[in-house]
Amino acid sequence: MKTCLIVDDSTVIRKVARRILEEIGFEVDEAEDGKEAFEKCAKNMPDSILLDWNMPVMSGLEFLKKLRSYVGGEMPKIVFCTTENDIGHIAMALKAGADEYMMKPFDREILEGKFLGLYQD
Amino acid sequence: MLEQSVAIIARFMQQKAGIQLSANKIYMIEARLEAVVKRFGFAHIDALAASLPMAMGEVQQAVIDALTTNESFFFRDQKPFDAFEQALLPQAIARARDEDRKVRIWCAAAATGQEPYSLAMILAAKKHSWLHQGAEIVATDLSQTALSRAKSGLFTQFEVQRGLSAQQLVQHFTKIDEQWQIAPALQHMVQFEVHNLLHNPARLGQFDTIFCRNVLIYFDVETKRQILTHLARQLPPGGALVLGASETLVGVSDQFKPDPNLPMVFRRPE
Numbered sequence: 001m002k003t004c005l006i007v008d009d010s011t012v013i014r015k016v017a018r019r020i021l022e023e024i025g026f027e028v029d030e031a032e033d034g035k036e037a038f039e040k041c042a043k044n045m046p047d048s049i050l051l052d053w054n055m056p057v058m059s060g061l062e063f064l065k066k067l068r069s070y071v072g073g074e075m076p077k078i079v080f081c082t083t084e085n086d087i088g089h090i091a092m093a094l095k096a097g098a099d100e101y102m103m104k105p106f107d108r109e110i111l112e113g114k115f116l117g118l119y120q121d
Numbered sequence: 122m123l124e125q126s127v128a129i130i131a132r133f134m135q136q137k138a139g140i141q142l143s144a145n146k147i148y149m150i151e152a153r154l155e156a157v158v159k160r161f162g163f164a165h166i167d168a169l170a171a172s173l174p175m176a177m178g179e180v181q182q183a184v185i186d187a188l189t190t191n192e193s194f195f196f197r198d199q200k201p202f203d204a205f206e207q208a209l210l211p212q213a214i215a216r217a218r219d220e221d222r223k224v225r226i227w228c229a230a231a232a233t234g235q236e237p238y239s240l241a242m243i244l245a246a247k248k249h250s251w252l253h254q255g256a257e258i259v260a261t262d263l264s265q266t267a268l269s270r271a272k273s274g275l276f277t278q279f280e281v282q283r284g285l286s287a288q289q290l291v292q293h294f295t296k297i298d299e300q301w302q303i304a305p306a307l308q309h310m311v312q313f314e315v316h317n318l319l320h321n322p323a324r325l326g327q328f329d330t331i332f333c334r335n336v337l338i339y340f341d342v343e344t345k346r347q348i349l350t351h352l353a354r355q356l357p358p359g360g361a362l363v364l365g366a367s368e369t370l371v372g373v374s375d376q377f378k379p380d381p382n383l384p385m386v387f388r389r390p391e
Binding site: 080085086087090091093094098100101102103106107109110113114117120 | 199278279282283284286287288290291294295296
């Protein structure tokens with residue numbers, strides 16, 4: 001079973017995303033900000049991460065850059081999930097090492113498509 | 122909605138578009154025609170139905186548009202696009218080179234444009250291989266409204282997130298206000314035209330590959346045969362017809378044979 005860490009300061013987003021990801025076979029854990037997410041990754045690296053951009057303590061982009069330079073941090077597939085919905089932000093996220101990008105609001109079909117797409121051969 | 126109204130609308134769609142509307146589609150008919158009722162000032166859907174056979178062309182077209190436009194998304198089902206990129210396109214380029222002509226692809230049920238633009242993205246990535254011959258995609262649909270949207274190349278945030286990767290989005294789109302505009306280079310590869318699949322497509326010319334996915338399911342067997350005969354005439358021997366994942370030609374047509382190596386691909390016999 002693939003694991004996914006949901007990193008978002010919104011409990012509603014975490015709850016909705018958790019339900020959908022569990023239904024498509026992911027084992028899910030949650031973090032409220034980049035700092036907590038990094039601590040969890042350092043202990044147990046997940047297969048994938050659903051990552052918000054704007055969060056207190058440590059933003060999604062800071063977390064991503066820190067994770068990608070950490071031993072083993074190149075492994076998780078990372079899907080940004082944010083209200084930042086312009087080309088500049090998407091390009092910046094991809095350059096920093098994100099695998100995919102999802103703009104809020106999203107629906108079940110989009111979330112499923114992005115995560116199932118990560119593991120297509 | 123009166124039973125009689127359902128019958129009138131069903132008969133109209135059968136005659137004009139060859140599409141069968143079953144009785145269990147009443148909810149869909151009511152929901153989709155609500156906007157047409159309001160737009161043309163009918164008191165209710167039964168009034169629209171009663172006047173439909175004698176109505177102005179504009180009203181009739183609006184009804185056809187409302188009842189035929191289906192949701193689409195980029196790279197839907199993925200496998201046919203892999204088959205196109207890896208096998209059908211190289212074969213088409215080789216054939217076009219031998220005959221010294223353009224590579225020609227037909228999307229026969231283009232709806233709002235996601236399928237032809239997906240193919241255009243593949244063509245753009247392989248431009249070096251067909252540049253000498255040239256390539257074009259002809260995208261047709263029965264719905265003028267759907268084609269107008271397709272031609273505009275504008276998509277909503279939800280639409281660009283269905284089937285497109287973030288990389289493809291950055292590469293092929295720009296954001297204009299709240300919408301996403303496909304690159305002009307891709308738009309120029311696609312030629313949009315209204316076409317009814319019941320009619321002879323000879324004016325569209327010959328093609329190397331025809332995509333006609335998830336549309337034959339709306340027709341009865343006789344109409345399917347008629348459409349498949351039309352499509353077969355537009356393909357050379359060995360040319361490919363791509364159908365939807367749940368579609369089969371068993372018992373419907375012997376003008377095509379399934380390609381043993383490519384799912385959803387059917388060939389004109391050599």
